[in-house]
Amino acid sequence: MRVYAAIALRTFRRYTTYRAATAAGVFTNTIFGVILAYTYIALWEAKPGLGGYDVPQALTYVWLGQSLLAPMAFFGGGFEQEFGERIRKGDIAIDFYRPVDMQIWWLAVDAGRAAFQLLGRGIIPTLVGALIFPLALPRSPLTWLAFFTTVALGLVVSYAIRYIVALLGFWLLDLRGVQTAAGIIGSFMSGMLLPLTVFPGGMADFMQAMPWSCGLQIPADVLMGKHQGVELFQVFAFQAMWAVVLLLAGRALTAVATSKVVVQGG
């Protein structure tokens, strides 16, 4: 256990050295936030109450999306680049020799990264958003606690999905296509492009039942107090269920990959 904590901590520290990249990311997320905020204002002023949100809530959704974009890494940018590269080059063979669990090792790496990006890239965009636009941020510390719980669970779900996608590198030589596809599905299904509640009825229900909703839609709704009391625990259970299912699927796929692995290169 201590080794995984050490890995997470060191990955966190590794990311703290990329200061210019972090500042650049914050800048870009903030600009996108401003652009999207105006499109949402136009939409919500024409159709008040759309998807169950008023204008401040819709704007909160925009800025949370920008803040969670990097930590959730649906577009890539997480551990999977390094992991996928190790599979492609054959370095993964060395990892199999290590006396650690591969899935938990990379989970620790990704947790360190996500923790850093949550602090480094998450806070400022939403703060800037709150300065320019009216946001519906809660005052109760308990709501914030519930929010960060769903974010943590969402990060595990996101990790479990990206782990499975990266494992496909054992069968496909060039992963870029699959990762692009996974990024598209992830950004769309998580609600990064538009809140899932705005989609047409049946589609909205389907998307909310899928694991990607754990990445943005659920945390945003929890922050805005849409789930209270018992319902809040049902939401946690829903996220935990997907985390467990997807992590186990990843383990099963690892076993299949290990049994067939042919290391490339000399």
Place this chain on the structure above:
Amino acid sequence: MADALKAFWWIAAMWIRSAFAYRTSFLMLAVGQFVVTSLDFVVIFIMFSHVKSLGGFVLPEVAFLYSTSGVAIGLADLVLGNAERVGQRIRSGEFDVILIRPVPAFVQTAADNFGIHRLGRITQATAVFVWSLVALDIDWTWDRILLVPLMLICGAVIFGAIFVLGGAFQFAAGDAAEVMNAFTYGGNVLTQYPPTIYARKLVLAATFAIPLGFVNWLPAMHVLGRPDALGLPEAFQFASPVAAVVISSLAALAWRAGVRSYRSTGS
């Protein structure tokens, strides 16, 4: 100039051959690009399933803005997009290799990793473009007919210049490459929507600080027969070539300055 274009084509052709060697991956990348940009339009489509107009513009009009911006950035990304990805070579010192080859460094950088799969995005934007032209009821006078291809070309040049500025910036910026996404992809999203939905200051900045407004907003207002949101003189609606020349010159100067400042990595 002819030599440079020939060299560009040689390098690009090599990358196209290499892309076709991994056919599944190529197809997924191309289809992926098509789908990514389609999803942007799906978002707009879903928005319009709830409302009749956004900022006073109906769906075919927004589709026209969306697609002209999409075609412009798609063409720019295909030809010059890789100039923006020069950062990796600068950091690793590989740019040395580019400087000693007998082909202009700019041509090599632009053609490096030439991504034929980017046709996926252009195809999608073109499809929406054609649909918007069919759905719109435009009074096709000769100036409008000429303005449409002109705005696509100038838009591509403006986005291309922004990509090159991004590349030049990386000689100084190191890790901060992502800043450019705010202007390229951010500029793309910005110009997909009508200027009337944004704050006046933002539209002013996106017209005069960075000439994104000349990509489609200003000329499109003439094509669509609408007043311009900033109330500028009508000449501005035809001024995209001027904006394109100005920003391209700036980009060329910045690129030269960038290459001159390159000091390798010392390894």
